[in-house]
Amino acid sequence: MAIFKNGIIFASNNNKIWGGFSVKNSKFSFVGTNCEVEKLAEPDEEVIDLKGQTVLPGFNDSHLHFLNYAVNKDRVQLSNVTSIKEMIKVTKEYIEKNKISRGNWIVSRGWNDNLFDEQRFPNRFDLDEISKEDPIFFLRACNHMGVANTKALEMFNIHKDTPNPDGGIVDKDPESGLPTGVLRENALNIVYNTLPQNSKEDIKRVLSNAFKDALKVGLTSIQTDDMGEAGSLETLIDAYKELEKEGNLPLRVTLQLLLPDKESVFNAIDLGLRSGVGSEFLKIGPLKLLQDGSLGGRTAAMHDSYCDVNSKGVAIYSQGRLNELVNLADSLGFQIAVHAIGDEAANMVLKSVEGISKRPA
16 A cells, blocks of 8 residues: 655545545555545555645546557558648658558558648549559548548459448549549448458557557546457457456456447357446447448538538438347347437437337337
């Protein structure tokens, strides 16, 4: 046990400010006045003088794609680029600096057209200026759309006659009919099914590195949807479990499971997964569904059309399919978290939740 005194201690269960606290078995065991804390001191116990420093409870981040962050730490950084021209420049510099061999994938995320001087989405021809030999794919900051160069489109087998998948859009030039390189919502599944998947060891390595960043800013617990980078549910769960077993899981992690269809839901059940299963440091949280996209990508499902494009966005599930998945998840012991940004998407989610209450007991 250790005693900490002479601090400014903010406790999470009330609005009071305390002077000290004690720690036992790596947990806060008492918070109180300096006098109260000092009375708890045992012989030869460590006493630390905080000298007026502030102590806050650990922070919780309830909406993360932590593995995505971890993986992209080592990729070309696009979050702060302010033009398509700069995106091209920094990516060329990244390829040269890292001596990336010809033909290797160049993948990253984080660009935001709202920051661009050009005030438009990048397209395949912009990315072709980086390279026509290397396949390139850059996901937008919202994670709901991305852009590929011509080489990547060839590898995705996306061409003039490629139809829009259910709940997704392959953008095409209105005059030529050729794909622009921009892919939205479920069209991104073409990307995820083609890109090389991260191995369990890769996942463990990048997570261990990223945990340090989380701790530096005071995060001690996170809720994260990592399925987009994991490759498979089994790989993701095994990676986190091994990190915990090895004593390398310093955060309390709740995994949100993006399970977009009945098959993936039943696969999770076969693995013994449902909301609440787990340990103090690693738990299964809600089943997550995506009902639409983002406002910035114009894929949030709206009742009325956007003012600047002739579109109402993308409803990924029909009302019937959404109802089916929500009811199935609830009946199998999952909490349910649904991404819904647009008003139409929100209404559809409310109707599906209302259906749960009307289901016979």
